[in-house]
Amino acid sequence: MIRIRWHGHSCFEISNGKNLVIDPHDGASIGIAPPKTKADIVAITHEHFDHNKARIVEKENTIVVRGGNKIIDGIEIQSFKAFHDKEKGEKRGEINIYKIKYDFLTLCHLSDLGHLLDDETIKKIGAIDILFIPVGGVFTIDAEDACELCKRMDTKIIVPMHYKIEGLSLPIERIDKFIEIARKFYPIRHVANEIEIEKEDIGEEKEVWVFSL
Numbered sequence: 001m002i003r004i005r006w007h008g009h010s011c012f013e014i015s016n017g018k019n020l021v022i023d024p025h026d027g028a029s030i031g032i033a034p035p036k037t038k039a040d041i042v043a044i045t046h047e048h049f050d051h052n053k054a055r056i057v058e059k060e061n062t063i064v065v066r067g068g069n070k071i072i073d074g075i076e077i078q079s080f081k082a083f084h085d086k087e088k089g090e091k092r093g094e095i096n097i098y099k100i101k102y103d104f105l106t107l108c109h110l111s112d113l114g115h116l117l118d119d120e121t122i123k124k125i126g127a128i129d130i131l132f133i134p135v136g137g138v139f140t141i142d143a144e145d146a147c148e149l150c151k152r153m154d155t156k157i158i159v160p161m162h163y164k165i166e167g168l169s170l171p172i173e174r175i176d177k178f179i180e181i182a183r184k185f186y187p188i189r190h191v192a193n194e195i196e197i198e199k200e201d202i203g204e205e206k207e208v209w210v211f212s213l
Helices: 119-125 143-152 176-182
Strands: 002-006 012-016 018-022 041-043 063-065 070-072 075-083 094-102 105-109 130-134 157-161 188-191 194-197 207-211
Touching: 012 094, 012 105, 018 094, 041 075, 063 070, 075 119, 094 119, 130 143, 143 176, 176 207
Parallel strands: 018 041, 041 063, 105 130, 130 157, 157 207, 188 207
Antiparallel strands: 002 012, 002 194, 012 018, 070 075, 075 094, 094 105
């Protein structure tokens, strides 16, 4: 059993013995509550203030990953370079997409992806169980591009992130447009802020899981 918890924005916590946190924010800088957890491993996708606050979740001996390929305590982390915009990083720089193999689960976190991925990168990422994808536009891909990418990527569960929620001070779009488009192709499941997932919970067909906060 693996536990997945959403801490708002692009911050997710994955745990089953070892606690992995991806893209922690400090809460105050973006108007929502900070992550209330401590991580064994922190994966930072890029150095923007709403994604790189490792100190918020660090404890003694926390390992912080900023790109590269690593195996830490049996957790395999693979990174792929991409861009924060459609101009090959000229506006907002590079990001790291992470593919993470944690026990029976293979995850892909698309960070603040600002463009559609090419076929070669999608092929390199390969099959995954859960795709964490930004949908709020402005600084990332928008709802339309996110849905297009969902169609092209080999995933079972789609988890939208990086969209406007209550309190969030960033000027990005709400999830509504993404849901409006995605529901034409996939079942939409609204799940709790924290879920426990077993291998048997992963179906054969794609579906969207919307976490609450």
